[in-house]
Amino acid sequence: MIENLDNTPPDYFPAAEQALEEPNGLLAVGGDLSPERLLNAYRRGIFPWFGIDDPILWWSPDPRAVFIPGQLHISRRLKRKLRNCDYSISMNQVFEEVIKGCAAPRKSEPDTWLHGPMQMAYIHLHQLGHAHSFEAWTSDQELAGGIYGVALDRVFFAESMFSAHTDGSKIALLALNEYVEQQGFELIDSQMLTPHLQSMGAFEMPRSTFLSRLDELID
Numbered sequence: 258m259i260e261n262l263d264n265t266p267p268d269y270f271p272a273a274e275q276a277l278e279e280p281n282g283l284l285a286v287g288g289d290l291s292p293e294r295l296l297n298a299y300r301r302g303i304f305p306w307f308g309i310d311d312p313i314l315w316w317s318p319d320p321r322a323v324f325i326p327g328q329l330h331i332s333r334r335l336k337r338k339l340r341n342c343d344y345s346i347s348m349n350q351v352f353e354e355v356i357k358g359c360a361a362p363r364k365s366e367p368d369t370w371l372h373g374p375m376q377m378a379y380i381h382l383h384q385l386g387h388a389h390s391f392e393a394w395t396s397d398q399e400l401a402g403g404i405y406g407v408a409l410d411r412v413f414f415a416e417s418m419f420s421a422h423t424d425g426s427k428i429a430l431l432a433l434n435e436y437v438e439q440q441g442f443e444l445i446d447s448q449m450l451t452p453h454l455q456s457m458g459a460f461e462m463p464r465s466t467f468l469s470r471l472d473e474l475i476d
Contacts, residue, residue, distance in 0.1 A: 262288030262315070268297045273317035273468060282318030289313070290378035292385055299407055299414050300475050302468050304448065309372040319464035322450035324415075326438040329431065330458040338424060339431075343396040346432040352383045355390040355403035359417035371417060379416070382407060391436065393428040401425030404433055406446075411474040413437050414446045430457065443474055 260271045262285050276284040284303060288294055290313065298304060298315060307314040331339075356379060360371035382388035383405075390405040402425020404418035415433065418426040437445060446467075447459050462470075 259283055260285045262286065262294075262313075267291055267293035270298060270301055270303055270315070273302045273464065276317045276319070276464075278319075282316040283314060284317050285315040286312050288315070290374060292378075292382055292387070295378060295382060295407075296387065296409070299409055300471065302464070302471055304414070304416075305375070305378075306370055308370060317464065318449060320450075320461035321464055321467040322447045322454060322459050323462050323467065324434070324445035324447060324454075324457075324459050326434055326442050326445060328458055329434045330456065331431070332456070335424060335427060339428070344401060344425075344428055345394045345396075346428065347392045347394065348432070348436065349383070349389055350392055351400065351403075352388070352390040352405065353380060354400060355392060355405050355419070356380065358400065358403055358419040358421060359405065361419065379405065379407075391429045391432040393422075393425045393432065395422060402427075402429045404429040406433075408437075408442075409475050411442045412444045412446060412471060413442050415448075427457065444470055 259277065265288065271285055273284060276282045290305065303315050303317045305313055306316050356376050360376060379388050388405060388407050390403055392403045393401040395401050401422035402418065402420040404415060404426060406413055406415040418429060420426040447454050450459055450461050
């Protein structure tokens with residue numbers, strides 16, 4: 258049975274190991290999207306994900322999809338494009354635009370989980386210095402793609418990415434990877450494995466191992 262977090266302090270969550278097997282990872286309901294609760298959730302390997310008409314739902318799936326910084330796979334085609342393209346990259350220049358790009362409906366997903374309350378929660382985290390975006394730009398200074406997430410000590414929790422031009426999100430992900438590698442991060446969380454993420458080097462880690470790594474990497 259999942260717990261209701263309404264009327265609980267922002268540092269309270271049930272143990273992630275108590276999450277349901279079906280639906281995979283559902284742990285708790287309710288609470289709020291305050292910075293304090295969100296940061297406490299990430300420290301425990303928990304994240305919010307819910308529809309606009311649903312209550313706040315908290316998840317900790319098993320297994321967990323992750324990248325190791327510096328070990329992303331770059332296809333030959335993308336390597337050729339990187340050699341010949343004139344894209345530029347930036348960090349934290351247009352966080353709100355990246356959020357809106359990630360929230361835009363897609364052919365495979367006509368509805369978005371990244372609705373108004375979720376957008377405002379991450380914008381607030383960005384204003385406090387905890388959430389960051391990486392952007393890819395065309396030579397005409399059009400936003401080609403971006404990715405955003407939450408940084409805690411040596412873990413980056415990647416939340417969502419989008420492309421407005423071909424490979425825009427991949428180039429933004431490579432920019433994120435280069436940054437976190439240089440800064441000494443040891444893990445990039447990508448939550449659930451997809452064929453797209455797997456093609457770039459993401460793999461599944463048992464939740465128990467993931468939680469142990471968080472204990473080691475987050476002070």
